[in-house]
Amino acid sequence: MLEIKNLTVDLEEEDKQILKGVDLTVEPGKVHAIMGPNGSGKSTLSYVLSGKDGYKVTGGSAVMDGLDLLEMEPEERAAAGLFLAFQYPVEIPGVGNMTFLRTAVNAQRKARGEEEMSAAEFLKVIRARAKELKIDADMLKRPVNVGFSGGEKKRNEILQMAMLEPKMCILDETDSGLDVDAMKLVADGVNALRSEGRGFLVITHYQRLLDHIKPDVVHIMADGRIVKSGGPELALEVEHNGYTDILSEVA
Amino acid sequence: MGLPELKQTATEARLAGLTLPEGGWSEAARRDALSRLTAMGLPQRRDEYWKYTKPDLFLDPSEPHAALLENEEGMVFGEIDRLKIVFVDGVFDPDASDDLSMEGVTIARLADSSAADIHWAQDIYGVLEERGQTPVRRPFATMNTAFATDGVLLHVTGKPSKPISLIYMHQSESSDAILHHVVRVEPGAEATILENGPAAARFNKCMEIDVADGGVLHHVRSQGRDHERLAVTHMFARLGRESVFKSFTLTVNGVMTRNECVIELTGDDAVAHVAGACVGDGNFHHDDTVFVTHDAVNCESRQVFKKVLRNGATGVFQGKILVKEGAQKTDGYQISQSLLLDDDSQFLAKPELEIYADDVACSHGSTSGAIDETALFYLRSRGLPKGEATDLLTLAFLAEAVEEIENETLSEDIVGRLQNWLARRR
Numbered sequence: 001m002l003e004i005k006n007l008t009v010d011l012e013e014e015d016k017q018i019l020k021g022v023d024l025t026v027e028p029g030k031v032h033a034i035m036g037p038n039g040s041g042k043s044t045l046s047y048v049l050s051g052k053d054g055y056k057v058t059g060g061s062a063v064m065d066g067l068d069l070l071e072m073e074p075e076e077r078a079a080a081g082l083f084l085a086f087q088y089p090v091e092i093p094g095v096g097n098m099t100f101l102r103t104a105v106n107a108q109r110k111a112r113g114e115e116e117m118s119a120a121e122f123l124k125v126i127r128a129r130a131k132e133l134k135i136d137a138d139m140l141k142r143p144v145n146v147g148f149s150g151g152e153k154k155r156n157e158i159l160q161m162a163m164l165e166p167k168m169c170i171l172d173e174t175d176s177g178l179d180v181d182a183m184k185l186v187a188d189g190v191n192a193l194r195s196e197g198r199g200f201l202v203i204t205h206y207q208r209l210l211d212h213i214k215p216d217v218v219h220i221m222a223d224g225r226i227v228k229s230g231g232p233e234l235a236l237e238v239e240h241n242g243y244t245d246i247l248s249e250v251a
Numbered sequence: 252m253g254l255p256e257l258k259q260t261a262t263e264a265r266l267a268g269l270t271l272p273e274g275g276w277s278e279a280a281r282r283d284a285l286s287r288l289t290a291m292g293l294p295q296r297r298d299e300y301w302k303y304t305k306p307d308l309f310l311d312p313s314e315p316h317a318a319l320l321e322n323e324e325g326m327v328f329g330e331i332d333r334l335k336i337v338f339v340d341g342v343f344d345p346d347a348s349d350d351l352s353m354e355g356v357t358i359a360r361l362a363d364s365s366a367a368d369i370h371w372a373q374d375i376y377g378v379l380e381e382r383g384q385t386p387v388r389r390p391f392a393t394m395n396t397a398f399a400t401d402g403v404l405l406h407v408t409g410k411p412s413k414p415i416s417l418i419y420m421h422q423s424e425s426s427d428a429i430l431h432h433v434v435r436v437e438p439g440a441e442a443t444i445l446e447n448g449p450a451a452a453r454f455n456k457c458m459e460i461d462v463a464d465g466g467v468l469h470h471v472r473s474q475g476r477d478h479e480r481l482a483v484t485h486m487f488a489r490l491g492r493e494s495v496f497k498s499f500t501l502t503v504n505g506v507m508t509r510n511e512c513v514i515e516l517t518g519d520d521a522v523a524h525v526a527g528a529c530v531g532d533g534n535f536h537h538d539d540t541v542f543v544t545h546d547a548v549n550c551e552s553r554q555v556f557k558k559v560l561r562n563g564a565t566g567v568f569q570g571k572i573l574v575k576e577g578a579q580k581t582d583g584y585q586i587s588q589s590l591l592l593d594d595d596s597q598f599l600a601k602p603e604l605e606i607y608a609d610d611v612a613c614s615h616g617s618t619s620g621a622i623d624e625t626a627l628f629y630l631r632s633r634g635l636p637k638g639e640a641t642d643l644l645t646l647a648f649l650a651e652a653v654e655e656i657e658n659e660t661l662s663e664d665i666v667g668r669l670q671n672w673l674a675r676r677r
Contacts, residue, residue, distance in 0.1 A: 050632050053624065078634035090629040094647025100630070103643065108634035143647075160633060 001199040002026040002049075002168050007060035008224075009041075009048050018044045020224035021060065024201075026168065031200040033210055035235060036221035037243045042203045043087060045221075046172040050084040051077050064168055078104075079111035081167030085157040085174050092144040097156070100144050101126065101163055108164060129162045133189050150177035151185075158189035169193070170201045175209035187212030207239035222247050258292040264312040265293055269398045275364020280377035284396035287381070293390045300387055303567040303599045304538040308507050309391060309453070309483050314425045317452035317479035326418070327447040327473040327501075327668055331660060333416035334358075336403055340421060340451045341428025343401055347420075355409030356442060361402035361431055372404045372433045379459040379487035383513035387542060392485040392511070395457040399431030406435050407442040407466070414443035414469075419450030421477055426451035432458040436466035436494070443658065444468065449475030449505070450482070460488040462496050464518055470498040471661050473668070474505060478534070483509045492518030492547070499656045501665055502529040502537055503672055509538040516543070516550040516578075526555040526655035530645075530669070531564030531596075532676060538567035539587075545578040545611075554585040557652040559645050561592035571603040574611050581606075583613035590648045591619055592641075638677040645673055 002025065009019035018041050026032045036042050048055050049062055051074035062069045067080055092100070106116040117125075130140060133155045145153050154174055161169055171190065175183055190213050194200070202213055210218070210232065218234040219226045222243070227250045228234065238246065253259070266288075271281055294306040308315075336358070337347035343360060351358040359369065377396040383389060405415060417432070428451035436442060440463075450456070462468050474482060482505060488496050502508055514523045529537045543552045558566035568587035589598030600617040622644055630640035646669060653669075656662035 052628050052632075073637070074628060074631035075634050075636050075640075078632055084632055086629065086632075090626050092626050092629070092644070092647060094650040095643055100633075100643075103639070104630075104633035104635055107636060107639060111634065111636075164633065 001028045001065065002201070003063045005061045007048070007062060008058045009044060010056045010058055012054050012056045017058070018055075018224055019048070022224070022226060024219065024226060026199040026201055028199055029196040030216045031194065031202060031213060032217045032219065033202045033204060033215035033235060034219045034221050034226075035204060035207070035238055040221045041224040042221055043172055046084055046170045046203060049170060050074060050082060075107070075111070078164070079108045083161050083164055083166035083169045085161060085169065085171040087172040087176060089145050089153040089157050091146045093146050095144050097142055097144050098126070098140045101160060104160070105163055126163060129159055132192065133159050133162070134185060135159055151179065151182035154178060154182065154186050155189070158186055162189065162193060167197065168199045168201070170203070172203045173205065174202070175204055175206065183209060184212060207235040210235045220246055254292045258295050261295065261310050262289070262293045265310050266394070267312060271397060272400065276369055276373050277361065277364065277376055280373070281397045284377050284380075284393050287384075288390060288393045288397060291388050291390050291393070293394065298388075300540065300569060303569070303601075304509055304536065308481050309455075309509075315427050315453035315481060316425055317421070317449075317477055317481070318424060319421060320449070320477040322476070324671065328416060328445050328661070328664060331414065331445075331664065333414040333445060334411070335416050335418055337418045337420060338401070338428075338430065338450065340423045340426035341400060341430055341454070344420070353411050353413065355407065355411035355440065356415065357406040357408065358415070359404040361399060361404060361433070369404065371406055371435050375433050375435060375459050375461050376431070379461065379489055380457060380485070382489070382515065383485070383487040383542075389485060389511055389513070391455055391483045392457050392487070395429055395431050395455050395485065399429045399457065402431040402433070404433045405442070405444070406437075407440045407468075408437045410441045414445045416445040416447075419446070419448035419454070419475065421449040421451055421475065421480065424452060427453045429455045431456070434458065434460045434468065436462045436468050438463045438491075439465045441467040442469070444470045446470075446472035447475065449477040449480045451480070453481040454484070456482070456484045458486045460486060460496065462488065462490050462494040464491040465493045466491065467495040468497075469657060470496070471656055471665070472499070473501040473665065474503070474508065476504045476672070478504045478506065480505050481507045484511065486512045488514045488523065490514065490516050490518060490521040490523055493520045494518060495522045497524040497655065497657060498526070499652070500527045501668070502527065504532070504535065505537070506534050507536050509540065511540045512542070514543045514552065516545050516547050516552065519548045519550065521547060521550045523551070524553040524555070524655050526553070526652045528557050528649045528652040528669075529566065530559045530672065531561070531566060533562040533564060535560070535564040536567070537565070539570070541570040543572050543583070545572070545574045545581045545583065547578060549580040550578065551582040552584070553655070554587070555652045555655055556587040557649045558589040558598060559592065559648065560589055560596035560598060563595040565596065566598045568598070568600045568602070568617070570601070570615075571605065572613055572615070574606040574608050574613065576607040578608045579610040581608060581611040581613065583611065585615040586651070587617045588648070589619045590645060591621055642670070642673040642677065646670065
């Protein structure tokens with residue numbers, strides 16, 4: 001599904017290397033988690049994969065279903081099935097949430113040569129999905145993320161994911177800013193989307209999200225590299241001992 | 252005291268080819284306007300309120316030229332049920348116009364000087380325009396009062412069931428048109444006036460609006476997409492007690508547009524909203540000059556102007572709120588913003604507040620910015636192509652101004668146009 005090989009990336013403005021050779025393969029149907037201390041390059045990895053400006057790829061590759069992601073525009077990556085749930089979802093005053101979602105769904109369908117979703121069908125689907133995420137009609141009408149609480153913003157990200165039905169989902173610290181109940185709601189939303197053909201890359205600081213979204217593989221990232229990979233037990237080890245032990249062990 | 256020589260020469264040259272219409276009830280006002288104009292002269296670049304917009308093209312004594320636009324799409328407001336009054340290059344077209352009778356309004360033509368019982372118009376024609384000359388001179392409006400060849404006199408006495416729609420067709424590449432409208436909304440009456448179309452190669456239009464106590468007037472206009480057209484327009488509105496005046500203007504294209512709006516709130520609890528959205532690309536200069544005077548208690552005024560500029564386009568905003576002594580509980584708001592889509596475009600803003608009352612709430616703001624890259628990436632990451640995402644953000648930027656249109660059918664028409672035009676320019 002997603003294959004990253006020896007990926008090295010500089011921050012464009014500062015000429016500073018952030019990713020120093022990342023190797024990672026996510027298989028369809030699997031949930032991979034990336035954990036790591038602040039500044040280890042986790043978010044950078046998610047941005048580079050989704051095509052944000054400001055990063056310079058200096059080496060390596062990132063391929064999704066045979067497509068060279070790094071050669072594609074952000075919208076092409078999206079249409080090909082890549083989705084990033086933002087750590088800080090962006091507020092867009094003046095653009096209605098519903099309009100935004102319908103435009104996005106249909107833009108992707110158009111790019112893939114599929115028929116656009118009718119207004120009636122779209123309404124039916126979004127109402128059902130929104131209900132599952134406890135997103136009320138008002139939130140759908142309001143401008144994208146404007147005046148949303150932290151939890152509402154994250155639920156809105158998961159709603160977008162549910163509507164766009166991507167193949168490869170990257171969740172960048174989706175647990176940040178969530179209380180226990182909100183986290184459960186978001187995790188349920190993610191779990192509902194788990195399927196054989198869909199891969200997940202869950203980026204998080206803490207193990208607690210992984211209590212709800214059970215990973216198949218856990219990676220530890222530090223200083224721009226994946227330094228250790230293992231099963232779910234690796235997340236528990238981090239929770240008990242912190243990163244210091246693991247990092248000194250691999251150093 | 253005489254005029255500076257340059258100003259006098261330029262004024263004489265510009266007026267040389269014009270004839271003062273004679274006879275009828277407006278003649279005295281026209282003669283008075285001409286003498287006022289001769290005394291003040293037409294604007295020069297050095298005049299304070301023409302610092303950011305060169306008056307040259309409006310002063311040029313030679314014939315203007317503007318290529319006609321091949322308009323493959325239907326006219327703005329085309330789908331809306333309205334009473335149509337059509338002018339072609341400034342000349343009334345009775346065949347294209349509807350029958351001018353409608354319940355709640357009496358419609359007459361300015362050119363028809365023998366119109367009976369037109370004293371209400373006589374009380375307004377040139378009168379509001381002259382009131383609007385202090386403290387800032389608006390010579391092109393005075394020139395209009397003197398030389399206007401036609402226009403409509405709208406006497407709103409009830410609540411007409413349909414909007415009154417002034418349609419300005421442009422069919423001659425060298426037309427130079429001057430139209431003057433007079434609107435009187437009687438107490439408790441309510442109407443909507445629509446204006447659309449480029450009108451002429453060069454268009455000077457003035458509208459004097461008198462809204463009596465409890466009257467309501469909505470005004471929505473779209474200035475036509477012809478690229479080379481020139482327009483200098485004025486609105487002079489006087490608002491009585493508990494009256495409402497809401498005006499919105501959309502401008503897309505046009506090498507030179509100057510829209511002045513002068514509003515005087517003279518009765519307590521009156522409301523005036525004036526808004527504008529413009530989209531300029533390349534050889535485009537657009538100027539909104541607004542002056543709102545609060546001269547009564549507990550009045551509300553809003554100025555909302557948004558400009559999207561690219562490829563070297565220029566936007567100007569000169570907006571003022573004057574709160575006179577005694578105009579307590581004034582609620583004044585003014586915002587002017589530009590979205591600059593590249594480094595070549597510019598926005599020049601001069602927001603002004605002048606307040607002589609001590610119990611008022613007035614706010615004003617002016618900003619210039621580029622497309623929000625973070626928002627753009629967010630939209631693209633959801634699959635919106637860059638052009639489509641930029642358009643969506645552009646429309647969102649203009650939304651605050653467009654939302655000033657109360658009628659949803661009208662605002663949807665405007666938004667639909669903007670969507671098409673933006674998409675075509677991508």
